[in-house]
Amino acid sequence: MSEAKAKAGLQDVVAGDSSICLVDGKEGRLVYQGYDINDLAGKASFEEVVYLLWYGKLPNVSELSALDAALKQNREIPSDVLELVKSLSNSAANPSGMEILRTAASYLGAVDPNKAMDRETHIQQATKLVSMLASITAAVGRFKQGKEYVAPRNDLGHAANFLYMLTGQEADELSVEAFDVALILHADHEFNASTFTARCTVATLSDMYSGVTSAIGALKGPLHGGANEDVLRMLMEIDSVENAATEVANKLENGVKVPGFGHRVYRSYDPRGLVLKRYAKQLTEKVNNTKWFEMTEITEGVVLEHFAKKGKDLKYNVDLYSGSLYNAMGIPVELFTPLFVISRVSGWTAHILEQYANNRIIRPVADYVGPVDQKFVPIAERN
Numbered sequence: 001m002s003e004a005k006a007k008a009g010l011q012d013v014v015a016g017d018s019s020i021c022l023v024d025g026k027e028g029r030l031v032y033q034g035y036d037i038n039d040l041a042g043k044a045s046f047e048e049v050v051y052l053l054w055y056g057k058l059p060n061v062s063e064l065s066a067l068d069a070a071l072k073q074n075r076e077i078p079s080d081v082l083e084l085v086k087s088l089s090n091s092a093a094n095p096s097g098m099e100i101l102r103t104a105a106s107y108l109g110a111v112d113p114n115k116a117m118d119r120e121t122h123i124q125q126a127t128k129l130v131s132m133l134a135s136i137t138a139a140v141g142r143f144k145q146g147k148e149y150v151a152p153r154n155d156l157g158h159a160a161n162f163l164y165m166l167t168g169q170e171a172d173e174l175s176v177e178a179f180d181v182a183l184i185l186h187a188d189h190e191f192n193a194s195t196f197t198a199r200c201t202v203a204t205l206s207d208m209y210s211g212v213t214s215a216i217g218a219l220k221g222p223l224h225g226g227a228n229e230d231v232l233r234m235l236m237e238i239d240s241v242e243n244a245a246t247e248v249a250n251k252l253e254n255g256v257k258v259p260g261f262g263h264r265v266y267r268s269y270d271p272r273g274l275v276l277k278r279y280a281k282q283l284t285e286k287v288n289n290t291k292w293f294e295m296t297e298i299t300e301g302v303v304l305e306h307f308a309k310k311g312k313d314l315k316y317n318v319d320l321y322s323g324s325l326y327n328a329m330g331i332p333v334e335l336f337t338p339l340f341v342i343s344r345v346s347g348w349t350a351h352i353l354e355q356y357a358n359n360r361i362i363r364p365v366a367d368y369v370g371p372v373d374q375k376f377v378p379i380a381e382r383n
């Protein structure tokens, strides 16, 4: 039995070394491989950030063009995968976008004949996952709306191609920029629940697809990635700018946790939320669809006042403002958490590569609080 006491939720426990991402919760700062996200968002492309996370440096022109070509080669969804995704999307069980993605990631692993465990293979698999999970998410969006699959276009960047595959139309410049920035902002976040899950899975020397499949399962929950859908669902349920303040205040009064607020690490603002809020304001105004943004701002005011009164140093997180932004791009709510996957798969795979490079199985201990020395009673004699 261990003498050490467990920390609930492993709060503040240092669980390993990593050089991929720094989350400075006190200062509200997020840094990928040494670069502040504010210096990347809107200046670099998502593809450059993927390279940065995997290789630890920003790519030069030829390095970026090699990655770009490899991503484009993996955009088209093979027919068996497309059939699977279509039948799940139309299934009477109505699986969520996240359930379909989790199944698709697992299926991609099962049908990949290359089971080698070397870095080159892992980079190829990571490239396939980053590219194809985006195409699959767009296909899910199409099928769930009763529409036909739209094939990818190789003259478009990753963000623009996704929006094209989802809507069948080339998106405007601001939407592409905002979506590219959202992908960058969600790309990595140190040892968050889904990334840590991925690392635990592959630390047994299981394969990359298993790591990503288990990470998708972890991201799906409403305390993690699922919160971005819950924010807009909550606002849609309230459905009134006038009633938003009272209804949110009632929720807090009744001890309901409001999605899009609170964070295990950030004690200052979440720097990603600030950028997303700016883009959400700009885009919702441009497309003249400001209702959800206005309601989000009202919610922000009510919840922050509530936290302040209670002396809690909590703010809004990355999931608060993405909803009104994605909605202004015409993206349905049930794709919001899958959008998180499209981005975070770059961080998961970076962490998987880092774990493989210096692996030791992850196996903490439990503080056993159950009974000991029970006397065995044969089944026939039990009450």
Ligand SMILES: CC(=O)SCCNC(=O)CCNC(=O)[C@H](O)C(C)(C)COP(=O)(O)OP(=O)(O)OC[C@H]1O[C@@H](n2cnc3c(N)ncnc32)[C@H](O)[C@@H]1OP(=O)(O)O
Binding pocket: 009, 222, 223, 224, 225, 227, 256, 257, 258, 259, 260, 261, 262, 263, 264, 265, 312, 314, 317, 318, 319
């Ligand atoms: C990408 C991401 O994963 S970002 C997070 C996305 N998740 C959400 O937005 C869901 C809502 N938020 C939460 O559930 C939590 O804040 C989490 C899961 C993010 C962090 O959880 P923890 O670090 O365990 O904090 P915990 O849940 O203990 O909260 C601390 C206190 O703040 C309160 N609190 C935290 N978040 C919220 C919230 N969103 N609304 C109201 N109160 C909250 C808790 O009730 C608790 O109060 P208490 O001390 O009086 O009991």
Ligand SMILES: O=C([O-])CC(=O)C(=O)O
Binding pocket: 188, 189, 191, 192, 193, 263, 264, 265, 317, 318
């Ligand atoms: O870091 C966390 O715990 C959750 C989070 O914000 C993320 O994964 O982006």
